Amino acid sequence: MEDIKIYEIAAQVLSGITDELNANIYAPLEGVLALTWSEVPKFNAYAKSKSDIDSPPDHVICIHYELVRQLYRDVESFCDFYFNHLTKSEWEAFFDGLDDAPPLTEFFTQEECTYNMFVGALTFIYFHELGHLLQQHGYIRQKFGESAETIINECQMASKSTLKGDAASVSHVTELCADFYATTKCLYELMRHFQDSKEELRVVLFIFVCGLSCVFHKFSGSAPYTPTEAPIGTHPNPSIRMEFNLPHIYELMDLIAVASGHSMSRRDLVHLCRRASDSSSLYQMAQKRVDWGYNNYLSIRGIPNRPEDHSYLKHIVITWDEIGTLLKKRTIGGHEFDFLSFTQEFRDQINRN
Numbered sequence: 001m002e003d004i005k006i007y008e009i010a011a012q013v014l015s016g017i018t019d020e021l022n023a024n025i026y027a028p029l030e031g032v033l034a035l036t037w038s039e040v041p042k043f044n045a046y047a048k049s050k051s052d053i054d055s056p057p058d059h060v061i062c063i064h065y066e067l068v069r070q071l072y073r074d075v076e077s078f079c080d081f082y083f084n085h086l087t088k089s090e091w092e093a094f095f096d097g098l099d100d101a102p103p104l105t106e107f108f109t110q111e112e113c114t115y116n117m118f119v120g121a122l123t124f125i126y127f128h129e130l131g132h133l134l135q136q137h138g139y140i141r142q143k144f145g146e147s148a149e150t151i152i153n154e155c156q157m158a159s160k161s162t163l164k165g166d167a168a169s170v171s172h173v174t175e176l177c178a179d180f181y182a183t184t185k186c187l188y189e190l191m192r193h194f195q196d197s198k199e200e201l202r203v204v205l206f207i208f209v210c211g212l213s214c215v216f217h218k219f220s221g222s223a224p225y226t227p228t229e230a231p232i233g234t235h236p237n238p239s240i241r242m243e244f245n246l247p248h249i250y251e252l253m254d255l256i257a258v259a260s261g262h263s264m265s266r267r268d269l270v271h272l273c274r275r276a277s278d279s280s281s282l283y284q285m286a287q288k289r290v291d292w293g294y295n296n297y298l299s300i301r302g303i304p305n306r307p308e309d310h311s312y313l314k315h316i317v318i319t320w321d322e323i324g325t326l327l328k329k330r331t332i333g334g335h336e337f338d339f340l341s342f343t344q345e346f347r348d349q350i351n352r353n
């Protein structure tokens with residue numbers, strides 16, 4: 001597919017969502033949400049609030065064309081890797097213990113799969129930016145992180161000194177909040193689109209998780225995937241983002257199973273998410289030419305099985321407890337499923353070490 005066609009698809013999908021959001025959320029508040037595009041050749045998207053916290057929201061989401069192009073090419077390359085390698089029986093030993101992969105090839109061609117994964121991943125990025133705006137993360141960062149920045153960028157700003165301390169912690173937590181919000185919205189969209197075909201929903205959920213992992217890896221760029229004692233920089237690494245989002249996906253899907261009528265059990269959902277995420281990790285390792293043993297930090301094991309991250313996670317929980325109340329109070333709209341949360345069990349697990 002030519003680049004210009006990719007941009008057209010992106011514009012069509014995101015303009016439609018922007019119109020809906022303006023009609024349903026912004027217009028009743030006398031506010032506005034603008035979608036803009038940047039030709040600066042960076043893998044970036046950003047959210048900007050031009051209004052005061054107490055005024056009608058005047059929000060901007062900007063997507064760089066270069067993000068759209070690279071995202072499509074990465075997803076295309078992943079689907080090629082998946083269809084030509086991971087569907088082969090010799091890989092079954094690697095996925096030992098997990099249920100069979102959903103039958104992608106019975107429902108979609110490789111091109112259709114690429115299209116669906118691209119649209120899912122792009123929509124996730126858009127909703128992530130929307131989450132920053134509706135939950136007033138710029139205001140929260142100013143309040144708690146001593147940041148004077150009014151724009152929230154997704155790419156790591158190489159020219160700036162690396163964030164540390166409270167500013168980094170607040171930045172990481174608000175990134176996880178935006179991920180949480182975006183995942184919830186994307187799952188609702190999937191269920192809305194595929195409500196009449198439950199088997200197809202299972203396949204597109206698998207595709208969505210693969211795309212989500214691609215997004216996190218793309219945003220992390222060449223940053224090392226190694227644990228740190230405390231948050232550093234603006235964004236959590238891709239493994240941490242996946243470890244938070246996967247349980248969110250299967251817990252939410254499990255919670256609404258009866259209402260949505262999908263037939264996946266909690267176990268089905270866990271296996272499906274693990275398999276999709278591990279497929280993406282294999283692709284990342286093939287791209288970076290590292291083997292599983294060399295960097296098993298990429299593999300998703302569940303937070304309790306990552307003791308090397310527990311110190312980092314304590315900072316995340318403490319920071320969330322500091323900012324959560326004000327963040328929820330200042331959020332435009334908002335449902336309890338939209339917000340990051342930590343169970344007592346999770347808190348006990350990370351405090352055990």
Ligand SMILES: [Zn+2]
Binds near residue numbers: 128152154178
């Ligand atoms: Zn973000």
